[in-house]
Amino acid sequence: MSKVLAINAGSSTLKWKLFNLPEETVVAEGMVDRLNLPASVFKLKLANGEKHDETRDNITNRQAAAMVLTRLKSLHILEHLHEIVGVGHRVVAGGEDFKDSAVITPDVLKKIQALSSYAPLHNPVQAYYIKTFQKLLPDAVQVAVFDTSLYTDMPQVNYMYSIPYEYYEKFGARKYGAHGTSHRYVAHRAAEILGKPFESLKIITLHLGSGSSITAFDHGHAIDTSMGFTPLAGVTMGTRSGDIDASLVAYLMQKLKITDVQDMIDILNQKSGLLGISELSPDQRDLEKVESTNPKAKLALDIFVNRVISYIGSYVAKLNGIDALIFTAGSGENGIEMRQKVADQLGYFGITVDPEKNNVRGKETRINEDNAPVDVLVVPTNEELMIVRDVERLGNVK
Numbered sequence: 181m182s183k184v185l186a187i188n189a190g191s192s193t194l195k196w197k198l199f200n201l202p203e204e205t206v207v208a209e210g211m212v213d214r215l216n217l218p219a220s221v222f223k224l225k226l227a228n229g230e231k232h233d234e235t236r237d238n239i240t241n242r243q244a245a246a247m248v249l250t251r252l253k254s255l256h257i258l259e260h261l262h263e264i265v266g267v268g269h270r271v272v273a274g275g276e277d278f279k280d281s282a283v284i285t286p287d288v289l290k291k292i293q294a295l296s297s298y299a300p301l302h303n304p305v306q307a308y309y310i311k312t313f314q315k316l317l318p319d320a321v322q323v324a325v326f327d328t329s330l331y332t333d334m335p336q337v338n339y340m341y342s343i344p345y346e347y348y349e350k351f352g353a354r355k356y357g358a359h360g361t362s363h364r365y366v367a368h369r370a371a372e373i374l375g376k377p378f379e380s381l382k383i384i385t386l387h388l389g390s391g392s393s394i395t396a397f398d399h400g401h402a403i404d405t406s407m408g409f410t411p412l413a414g415v416t417m418g419t420r421s422g423d424i425d426a427s428l429v430a431y432l433m434q435k436l437k438i439t440d441v442q443d444m445i446d447i448l449n450q451k452s453g454l455l456g457i458s459e460l461s462p463d464q465r466d467l468e469k470v471e472s473t474n475p476k477a478k479l480a481l482d483i484f485v486n487r488v489i490s491y492i493g494s495y496v497a498k499l500n501g502i503d504a505l506i507f508t509a510g511s512g513e514n515g516i517e518m519r520q521k522v523a524d525q526l527g528y529f530g531i532t533v534d535p536e537k538n539n540v541r542g543k544e545t546r547i548n549e550d551n552a553p554v555d556v557l558v559v560p561t562n563e564e565l566m567i568v569r570d571v572e573r574l575g576n577v578k
Contacts, residue, residue, distance in 0.1 A: 181200055181201070181263065182200075182201040182202075182263065182265045182577065182578060183198055183199060183200055183201065183207070183258070183263050183264050183265065184198075184199050184201060184264070184265065184266040184267070184268060184568045184571050184572070184577065185197075185198050185199075185248075185264050185266070185267045185268070185313075185317075185320075186198075186199065186267075186268045186270075186563075186564035186565075186567040186568050186571075187267060187268065187269045187270065187309055187313065187567075188270045188563065188564065188567075189269070189270070189302075189305055189306050189308075189309045190301075190302065190305070191301045191302065191305055192213070192214060192215050192216070192217070193211055193212065193213050193214075193215065194211060194212040194215065194241070194244045194245065194248070194309070195210075195211040196209065196210060196211065196248055197209040197564040197568075198252065198257065198264075199564075199565070199568045201265070201568075201572065201577065201578055202578055204565060204568060204569070205227070206227060206564075207226070207227050207257055208224060208225065208226050208227065208252060208255075208257050209224075209225055209564075210222070210223045210224035210225060210248070211223050212239055212244040212247065212248075214239075215239055215240065215241055215244055216238055216239070216240060216241070217238065218237050218238065219235055219237060220235065220236055220237060220238060220239035221233065221234070221235050222234040222235075222236070222239065222244070222247055222251075224248075224251055224252075224255075226255070226257070232251065232255065241305065241308060241309065241312070242312055245309060245312045245313060245316060246316065249261060249316060249317075261316075261317060262319060264317055264320050265319075265320055265321065265575075265577045266320050266321045266322070266323065266568075266571040266572070266575045266577045267313050267317060267320050267321075267322050267323070267571070268281075268322075268323045268324075268325055268564075268567035268568055268570060268571040269284070269306060269309060269310050269313075269322065269323065269324050269325065269567075270306070270325055270327065270361065270563065270567060271292055271302075271303065271306045271307075271324045271325065271326050271327070272298075272299040272302035272303060272306065272326075272327045272328070272358065273295045273296075273298035273299035273302070273303050273326070273327070273328055273356065274292075274295065274324075274326030274327070274328045274329050274332075275291075275295045275298055275328065275352060275356065276332055276352065276354075277291050277295065278291075278324070278326045278328070278329050278332070279329055279332045279333060280329055280574075281323055281324060281325040281326060281329060281570040281573075281574055282323065282324050282326075282574070283321060283322070283323055283574050283575060284310055284314075284322040284323060284324050288324060289307060289310060289311070292306065292307050292310070292324060293307045298352075298356065298409075298410070299410075310322060310324070321571065321575035321576075321577060323567075323570055323571045323574050323575055325361055325566070325567045325570050326360070327357070327358045327359060327360045327361060328356045328357055328358065328360055329360060330357070330360030330361075330363060330364050330395075330402050330405075331355070331356060331357035331360060331402055331405055333401070333402075334355070334357075334402060334403055334404060334405070335403055335404075338355070338403060338404040338498075339354045339355040339356075340354055340355075341353060341354065341355070341409075353409065354409065355405070355407075355408045355409060355413075356407075356408070356409060356410075357393070357395070357402075357405035357406075357407045357408075358391070358393060358405075358407045358410075358411040359387045359391070359393045359395075359407070359411075359509075360395075360402075360405075361563045361566050361567065362387050362508060362509065362561040362563050362566075363385045363387060363393070363395040363397075363402070363405070364566060365561055365562055365563060365565065365566040366385050366387075366506050366508045366559040366561055367383050367385050367395075367397050367506065369544075369559050369562075370383060370385075370504055370506045370555075370557050370559050371383075371504075373544065373546070373557060373559070374504065374555055374557075376503075378397075378400050379399050379400035380399065381397070381399065381400075381503045381504060382396075382397070382398055382399070382499040382500075382501055382502050382503045382504075383396075383397040383502075383503060383504045383505075383506060384396050384397070384492055384495050384496070384499070384502055384504075384505050384506070385397070385506045385508065386488065386492075386505070386506060386507050386508065386509075386512050386522075387508050387509045387512065387561065388488070388507065388508070388509050388510070388511040388512035388515065388518070389418075389509035389510035389511050389512065390417065390418035390419070390462065390463075390510065391411055391417050391418070391420065392406075392414065392415050392416075392417045392418075392484075392488075392509070392511070393405060393406050393407045393411070393414055393415070394406040394414070394415065394488065394491045394492065394495065396495035396498060396499055398498075398499055403498065403499070404495060404498060406491050412445070412448055412449055414487075414491070415484070415487040415488050415491060416453050416454065416457075416480075416483050416484045416487045417453045417454070417462075418453050418454050418455065418462030418463065419449065419450050419451060419452060419453045419454070419455045419456070419462045420448065420449055420452060420453045421448045421449075421452035421453060421456070422453065422487060423487075424448065429444055429448070432444065453480075454467060454480045454481075454484060457476060457479055457480035457483060458474070458476045458477045458479070458480040459476055460474065460476065460477055461477075464481065464484070464511050464515060464518060467480055467481050468481065468517060481518075484518075485518065485521045485522055485525075488522055489522060489525050489526065492505070492522070492526060492531075493526075493529075496529050502529060502530075502531070502554055503554065503555065504554065504555040504556070504557065505523075505526075505531055505554060505555070505556045505557070506556075506557050506558075506559050507519055507556075507557070507558050507559070508558070508559050508560065508561040509561055512558070513541065513542045513558055513560050513561075514541040514542055516538055516539060516540070516541065519533060519538055519547070519558075520533055520535065520538055523556060529554065530552060530553035530554045531548070531552075531554045531556060532548055532549040532552045532554075532556070533547050533548060533549070533556055534547060534548065534549045534550070540558060542558075542560055543558065543560070544557070544558065544559055544560065545557065545558050
């Protein structure tokens with residue numbers, strides 16, 4: 181039976197899922213965490229729930245890729261590597277070069293590497309894994325699925341910054357967005373659940389997790405998204421600041437005596453957001469446990485909800501209405517209290533949440549009140565399935 185491997189590589193992790201075709205069922209999945217560090221962890225889970233974990237010091241990127249394939253063979257999930265007919269790679273930055281996912285050719289790989297300045301922590305390592313799996317699986321078609329491709333055709337009025345136009349022409353300074361694969365999946369899936377054509381709907385998707393982003397779809401097209409030139413922009417996140425006045429960045433650098441702008445960017449990416457405000461945790465679950473007694477924890481949660489509501493309101497205005505609001509990702513799928521707080525401030529738009537229906541975690545369901553004019557859904561994201569479908573579509577594999 182033919183199989184497709186979906187690869188989601190980060191700076192220190194390698195996440196993967198193996199799918200059977202044509203059923204698109206997951207036969208195994210796993211991750212390698214703490215790459216190139218002491219106590220690296222290899223995890224594998226089979227479809228029946230059976231788990232195989234291993235801890236080893238300093239697993240390298242190449243060893244991680246090889247371990248995935250050797251473990252699949254040793255457990256007889258694969259009898260031969262030829263069973264894998266395609267590999268889909270999540271790639272963060274595609275710039276304006278890639279308006280769709282793409283079969284990886286030498287030219288495509290060069291462009292992915294050239295776009296590393298847009299995603300310096302991700303594109304280089306993702307290009308490395310592309311080359312590695314090309315060597316390990318030379319007969320499999322390799323496809324790049326870009327986080328940014330969904331947004332390349334947004335209206336220019338929404339992706340341009342109000343800076344000299346030549347900076348866009350010379351340096352590509354524009355909004356690129358992120359999480360596009362997730363937003364694309366849940367928007368289409370929501371339309372299926374509602375039994376309506378995707379091209380007929382005005383949808384706002386909320387990918388809310390450690391990293392959070394919001395996207396507006398107008399009759400089948402993404403017209404705006406909250407993340408910007410990088411994933412740092414937009415709503416408040418676990419450790420990212422979200423939108424911030426650029427002059428404040430310069431001011432803080434002066435006060436903190438920071439001379440390297442990257443050090444300041446690191447603070448905004450890694451020490452801000454919920455963590456920075458609460459001074460406790462980037463995890464909403466931790467903050468919810470103490471918000472009744474910890475004012476900073478409550479403030480952090482309130483700011484998160486405030487920023488999400490602000491984006492939803494602006495996107496309803498840009499869409500001139502809304503048909504469906506979709507919650508997804510870690511917090512979106514599991515944050516019962518957060519979803520209620522968001523909806524409670526959006527009743528003016530016809531957005532409501534039934535507390536009983538909302539009492540659900542990680543399950544596809546409609547949570548709006550009966551007869552509400554706007555459908556509100558929880559749709560667990562499945563980026564890997566979208567990656568596999570792009571491999572099927574572009575690689576002509578079955």
